[in-house]
Amino acid sequence: MLRVLGRRRNLVAGLIGFFIVVNVLFLSRIGGYTRVYNTEAGPIMTDPEVPIDMSSVKEEKPKEVVQQPPQLPPSPAPMPPATSTSPAPSTPPAPSTAPTRSTRPAGSASSTSPEQQSPPKHTSPPQQQSQQKDAAVSRPQPPAVATKISNRDKKLMAPYRMGYGTSARPTLKDGPSVRIADLPHEHLPRKGSSGRLVIVGDVHGQLPALRTLLGQVNFDRKNGDHLILTGDMVNKGPDSVGVVQYAMDLKASAVRGNHEDRILLSHKEGKRNSNNKAGWLQTMLKNVDLLQMNRTRALASMSPAEQQTLARPGTETELVLASKFSDEQLAWLDSLPVILRLGLLSSAKSTPWNAGTIAVVHAGLVPGMALEKQDPQTAMTMRSLVFPGEMSRHDAIKKQLQAEAKSAKEKEEKKNPGKKVEQAKVEEKHVAAELERLTSLGLDRMADRRVLFPRENRDGQPWSEVWSRHQSQIKFEEDRTAVIYGHDAKSGVRVGSEVEAEKFPPGIPTPPTPPRATRYAFGLDSGCVYGNQLSALILEYNSESDDIKHSIAMVPCEKAAEPPKN
């Protein structure tokens, strides 16, 4: 009974809501209609609808309402102006309502309000187009655009719904055990203490180089010095075990790098797959040689159960390395966090070390996301940041131009049967020209650069520069985060005090940005394992300036591996 009543109540409420909507819609139409004739600026009529839909309908039941409008005659008279004029550009009284409007597409666009859908329905049949049109209207328009914007252009200019890291992505069961850890405060350099933080880049099993470096900076634990490693201590170089044991002996802190992660993951997987719990690793490794001789034939002749006693192809090197570590060392490696938070340096006065947070991570972080929300896999592997919005826009324009070229070709062929027509090729310059034209019509290209996406390769902008610019623009210094990282041997050390200003693609009306920004991300991987240097960043209290200052130390390394080709 209750259920039925509840349903009815909903229906009644829906009907009432619907009535209000239809009435107001109708009235606003008439209002718009008259104003169209008074001001020569057609699209005003879309504006009065906004407050209505926010207050009276909210997002209750678009269900009843959306379906109805086509059935009733929605005032035939006011329609012509709506169809003949372009919506919204150059509307003088618009600014008062604009702010409320602009929030809509970003917010609850899933509940598309009925009012916004119904008016343009007659001009462009598919609902999607009408919605995109609305969204296009809400963007700040360039002043005095007298030209009509075609539906095609509106579609290409529609803003994208995008997000990265705003919702929690699925976590992995066998991911890193610790995501974030805090460094004990007693290690932080401060006034009245001679202790320093010595942060060293990717060691990759180069124990002699690490010893030399620490000797060069007179590293002394009795003095209060503390060592932090930025990950990738193991693999590639000759003595991974030695480096790990040395770090453990020095009670060093470290973060998990992609190499530690892979070794631990391979080790866990092997252990899980094996029936022979005690000697599983030795059993697996015995078969490595056999597998490498003729992997395919060897595998094909075995049942899955038999295969599981073998080392996983592609992870043999990791398993061989894992077998050299003691359980204690493996446990230490597994306890390393992805992000190590150093906290606040209370004696720091100047940028960047007066930032509220200082963090150590192996590869990088995505700007605009809290440390807790950073994806651990990305933090261990990323190198650059791209703008997926720009890429989507580019692809959409290219697709459209190609479709147009195709239809032009088909048209031509229809006109002259038998004649063979070449389809015009869509090149980058055509896309660029079209992009420029849309920009002149009011395409908000900065909006396409709002969402950043991390990449492992160097396709995008170096993440540390984007990070530095982003942090420099945060108003209060205590809200900023300075990062120290490794991972990117090819780019080498990045420790200059400033980074270049953002470079925009041609044609974007750029906002005024400072020409340079303070560096907030310090890269320390100088390719020791490839025969270059091992680098350290030293943070210490400087009594002369009563401030925390950093310095860089480097030592040459023996070459132990070939750098990757790409």
Add this chain to the structure above:
Amino acid sequence: MRLSLAYLGALCMIPSVFADADFSQVRLNQDVDMSRRAGLPAEKYFFESTFSMHYDGRFAAHALNYTEQTKALRDLVRSYLMTFQSLGIETWLMHGTLLGWWWNKQILPWDSDLDVQVTESSMFYLAAYYNMTYHRYRRIGGGRHYLLEVNPNYVVRDQSDMYNLIDARWIDTVSGLFIDITAVRYNLTHPQGEGMLGSKDGHEYRDTYLYPLRETKFEGVKAKIPYKFRDFLVGEYGGKALSNTEYNYHIFDEEKMQWVRKNPDEEGEPWVERKQQGS
């Protein structure tokens, strides 16, 4: 005993098998075979239905609607993952299914095509012991049977036969929906050297990208994904597929962690592409 059975099976299979298991042999509920065979060569093994590329015409006469299909696909993938786990055969998510995992560990609602992979040796094992086996997946209301069917062309290692790119199928015998199972094989003559894996549908990658597999969940069931899952996704779909919260008439609701239809009242399924192509 088992081995001799396998030999017997292999002997029967290998000499020129044309087309999938005969309709009269596998039919359960249906009287008419709805497979689209016209215009396709007899060498093609798996046939799709006349009404959709994502249904098996031997088991269904029409496509399901949006809600029913989502439900059926969910059971399909759950039954597959659970069965393969109990058979001890390692399998991992790929392509669109992996993308669905990235967003919310679920199937993308507009995707009626599920993709999984196994190793070549697992495919041999499946063919020897489990070809044409029915597996019951129990659910409230009775559950249903799923058929594991191996394409005899699984023994062909190269990509020459474009009509037999799929090595096996996991088929829902009630709805006709299926999962394409492809085997990855080591390419012994790859210009990039050793360790390159490839499937017949043309996807190639290095074994270090795949292994060690990561353990996770998909649609609430234990599942595995490639080690460098992000590289797979970005390589195949671009970064935008991992950040666009609007796609194919759907919007990703970040609070519910769900893909929802943009216009829930819209009739039909505008995202369905009924392209007729050989697969």
